[in-house]
Amino acid sequence: MRTPIAYFLVLSGILFSIGTAGVLLRKNALVIFMSVELQLNAVNLTLVAFSRMHGDLGGQVLAFFSMVVAAAEVVVGLAIIVSVYRRHHSVNVDEARELSG
């Protein structure tokens, strides 16, 4: 293991920023949701990298729990997107604007 830990951290920072830009840029709710998944994965990579740096397994356990929660979140989020599609016949997030003032 000769790769500096900071390289993994920088990689995950770049991936997180791309995910953030995806959430801000895209209009398709599914692609926005995929960008959120990318952000979650970047944070998981950070957790595992810090776990390796400190020689502590707690980070890996936390990443594992984060994956479980992400799976549950994806299921509920996709169900919400499906029901929004039934209501608006579109997954464009600009269409769902009943709550705008």
Place this chain on the structure above:
Amino acid sequence: MPLDNVVFWVFAPISVASAIAMLVMRNAVHAALFLIVNFFCIAVMYLLLDAPFLFAVQIIVYAGAIMVLFLFVIMLLGVDRTEDLRERLAGQRIAAVVLGVGAALEITMAIRAGVGFARHAPVSFVGGSAQALAAKLFTTYFFPFEVTSILLIVAAIAAMVLAQRKARAVTLAEAAAGRPEAPAPAPAAAGAGAGPQVVP
């Protein structure tokens, strides 16, 4: 050049490129496929970081289950719709790109200040194996582990309830307008005080 450096420098550009490709792809299916590539690259990173169990879980859960679910929903909702590219906020695209690049630079600066680019992980890392992770999971973290099982049950039930097709609640204004996506101009005669009606 050590082997794990080579592996890192092969897979890190692939993961960044596939993430950017996911960002710019107009077709949602293509975006999902590039995201799968990205997840595989992150799984390789887990392998480099001595986390073989998370490598397997990443491929099975993310690249397998979650992305299949995504693709299923994309197919269910129709893949041939083109995304509406009009911006409602002026300059949103430029602001998003600037903020994304700024966030990346800021995170890099924070890593440089906090960890340092030359810092290596300790060479010996006992307990990166699945056995050690299981021992930790079933002793120290046993209660959270059980709570996640409840969470999964709740999520499954919630998904079934949310995605149920019949007996959708329709407001009176929508029923009067006749179209579900009508922007609810509630007529004064349409039963003031009545709650949402369930229309099968």
